[in-house]
Amino acid sequence: MSIADTGEFGLISRVVARLDAGPKALLGPGDDGAVVAAPDGRVVASTDVLVEGRHFRRDWAGAAEIGRRAAAANLADIVAMGADPTALLVALCAPTDLDVAWAEELAEGLAAETALVGAGVVGGDVSASPTLMIAVTALGDLGGRPPVTRDGAQPGDIVALAGRTGWAAAGYTILSRGFRTPKALVEAYRCPQVPYAAGPRAAAAGATSMIDVSDGLLQDMGHVATASLVAIDLRTEAFSVPDQMRDAATALGVDPYHWLLAGGDDHALAATFPPGVTLPEGWREIGSVHDGEGLTVDRKPWTGGTGWDHFR
Amino acid sequence: MSIADTGEFGLISRVVARLDAGPKALLGPGDDGAVVAAPDGRVVASTDVLVEGRHFRRDWAGAAEIGRRAAAANLADIVAMGADPTALLVALCAPTDLDVAWAEELAEGLAAETALVGAGVVGGDVSASPTLMIAVTALGDLGGRPPVTRDGAQPGDIVALAGRTGWAAAGYTILSRGFRTPKALVEAYRCPQVPYAAGPRAAAAGATSMIDVSDGLLQDMGHVATASLVAIDLRTEAFSVPDQMRDAATALGVDPYHWLLAGGDDHALAATFPPGVTLPEGWREIGSVHDGEGLTVDRKPWTGGTGWDHFR
Structure with a gap:
């Protein structure tokens, strides 16, 4: 069954069924926006996009692995700021002939990798597109610590x-x-x-x-x-x-x-x-x-x- | 000049030069993640993607207008939760022959629409892609109010x-x-x-x-x-x-x-x-x-x- 058969909302419900919004989600997928705890009073945010043919090939890796990688690339940016990841949002653009099982496995991979850090997938969007593309935004909490930036290295370090x-x-x-x-x-x-x-x-x-x-x-x-x-x-x-x-x-x-x-x-x-x-x-x-x-x-x-x- | 000529980092620097991280950004573009104020202790987040041929056509609208629309679609989701938008993150996937001036105008449109609500563009990603695609994530602050969800309508309202x-x-x-x-x-x-x-x-x-x-x-x-x-x-x-x-x-x-x-x-x-x-x-x-x-x-x-x- 292709995603053209399920339609936009059918695809969303199948994908969301495989996700977990995680312990930091105060409101998960299904509304205009998600609500995520930001106890520090600041939120760290980062976006990374994976494009088929550039960042992954479907004949080189399974959907679950590609999902894990998409999550990992973004979660790594959050921890590199010294923050604890809290949530992911995922935009999936896919050809209409994509097998819905592929999208479901992608969601399982995203969920599995995100669960490793105690975060969850709280929202996203889907669209038809000639090119398969996964854009992920990750959020994180600094827990009272200053962010660790790129510009603080000192001679002698x-x-x-x-x-x-x-x-x-x-x-x-x-x-x-x-x-x-x-x-x-x-x-x-x-x-x-x-x-x-x-x-x-x-x-x-x-x-x-x-x-x-x-x-x-x-x-x-x-x-x-x-x-x-x-x-x-x-x-x-x-x-x-x-x-x-x-x-x-x-x-x-x-x-x-x-x-x-x-x-x-x-x-x-x-x-x-x-x-x-x-x-x-x-x-x-x-x-x-x-x-x-x-x-x-x-x-x-x-x-x-x-x-x-x-x-x- | 195409974005293949500027390269990834050249494109990023040209785009970032046209953006404003806004008053809520504690750390703007250029690091692994941005840091955005979340004074409420909760953050509202929403992702919307625009794909060329599905959501926009370059012969029907200018780059600045497409940028405004991409921002507007996401900012509208934040205010529909009852929150005040604080920040956008933008992933741009574009063919390598895209004129860099088009990407710059897109950034100007994103910046202009986002400035309307007192927010800013704090981060993003770019990648080559056969299909032109703009994925935006918007963040917002509830200012102490409960989020207004879809499920609260009551008979008599x-x-x-x-x-x-x-x-x-x-x-x-x-x-x-x-x-x-x-x-x-x-x-x-x-x-x-x-x-x-x-x-x-x-x-x-x-x-x-x-x-x-x-x-x-x-x-x-x-x-x-x-x-x-x-x-x-x-x-x-x-x-x-x-x-x-x-x-x-x-x-x-x-x-x-x-x-x-x-x-x-x-x-x-x-x-x-x-x-x-x-x-x-x-x-x-x-x-x-x-x-x-x-x-x-x-x-x-x-x-x-x-x-x-x-x-x-």
């Missing part, structure tokens, strides 16, 4: 990472060459494992800046360096190449450090901390902040690629 | 309307028949005039239910009747047909009451009030709430169309 990098990029390369294994790398591309708890924990520990690594560590830490008016150096010795990644890199003729340092989509969190701080659970040191500008790797300019530009 | 209906539908019919005048009707389609202040005012006056009329009065009041477990009757005598609309209806062979009662996209507000209440400024009585179910016009079933289904 430690650069630290929570979560993993390079896995999704390796999976993407593997899929784009027509392979389906190693499974662990392909799964990482299909559905990131975001270290959600590490974001608020870094905020509580006094992180001076933080960012969600969505476009690659070099590009995203470059944003931090630019915003903070500092230089940032990453140390390759802080990154060990996992065996599966090394094997895949050798087989595909890729430098695994390109995946580790320039690959996006794992939604690791990168942050800077004052010198001498005890890094909170889940964080490890990967570099340092200096006077100057720009990003270096082992104190030298990086000569590989730096990440994604979604128009090129 | 008055049905009232703020703003106008039928104008955008008339404009749409005119444009779809290949005409460009009367200008007032065409302009109404291109850019709705939403009675924003009437929403919070109705909430303060004790409205028992409220809805943004986006799909047509009959369909949207049908949602209120269903959610409230009541019957709603609208009176055609409450609707006078404006001269320009009557002339256009005659010329095009359309019943103007079809536009007035079933036409969407003007984003009027419809609400129910307890009997005997003095309707607040900008509201006029158009019907009544009864025991039973369903929607009638002059106490008879309506036999025309009831509004839009975005998949049919």
Whole structure:
């Protein structure tokens, strides 16, 4: 059955049946707007869009995995501000011949990923469109903490990472060459494992800046360096190449450090901390902040690629 | 110059330069998430998506008008909950050959409409896409009032309307028949005039239910009747047909009451009030709430169309 058969309201009711508005929803889907608790008196909000052919392929990942990824990309932005996610809103644009079961599985994936952080899906919109597209807005609560922005890194700070990098990029390369294994790398591309708890924990520990690594560590830490008016150096010795990644890199003729340092989509969190701080659970040191500008790797300019530009 | 020439970050900086984060933004665009004031301790949130060919045509309206409409559709949802809009987030998906000036004008339209309600555009995302699509999320603050939902209408209540209906539908019919005048009707389609202040005012006056009329009065009041477990009757005598609309209806062979009662996209507000209440400024009585179910016009079933289904 296609979504043309169910119609707009039929699709909405089938999708909403698979969602949970979560504990922070004071009013869930079904009205003009949802009402979400914002006990801090401030709300953190972020929007990320996924377009078929650009950000996902239906032959590379299942609907539930795509739903998880759409949620993860947005939830990661909220925790990267040091906030606790409270709610998602989802706009789905889909061709009228889309199987309604695909939309239902997408909703299940969105719900499952969102439940990981104690949030829920509180609203959204659907429309027919020649291009399949998922736009998600995530909301979060700062719990009395100041937001952790990109512009607070100070010379002398430690650069630290929570979560993993390079896995999704390796999976993407593997899929784009027509392979389906190693499974662990392909799964990482299909559905990131975001270290959600590490974001608020870094905020509580006094992180001076933080960012969600969505476009690659070099590009995203470059944003931090630019915003903070500092230089940032990453140390390759802080990154060990996992065996599966090394094997895949050798087989595909890729430098695994390109995946580790320039690959996006794992939604690791990168942050800077004052010198001498005890890094909170889940964080490890990967570099340092200096006077100057720009990003270096082992104190030298990086000569590989730096990440994604979604128009090129 | 196309957006492929500017690239993702070039486009973002050009668009952001035309936006204003507004007085409620504690942190505007440029980080992983925005931070918006939510003094009430609750936030109202709503998402609406506009897809080219479904919700707008670039040959029927300018980019600034499309931007105003995208903002208006979402801001209307917030005021229909009785809340004051605080912020918008915007996801723009666009073909890579889109002229960057079009995106800049879109941003100017979004900013202008949002400024009407004292809110601002605090964040968003851009992506390349074969289909031009604008997904907007609006946030609002209830100012201590309870949200006005769809399910509170009581038998005996008055049905009232703020703003106008039928104008955008008339404009749409005119444009779809290949005409460009009367200008007032065409302009109404291109850019709705939403009675924003009437929403919070109705909430303060004790409205028992409220809805943004986006799909047509009959369909949207049908949602209120269903959610409230009541019957709603609208009176055609409450609707006078404006001269320009009557002339256009005659010329095009359309019943103007079809536009007035079933036409969407003007984003009027419809609400129910307890009997005997003095309707607040900008509201006029158009019907009544009864025991039973369903929607009638002059106490008879309506036999025309009831509004839009975005998949049919």
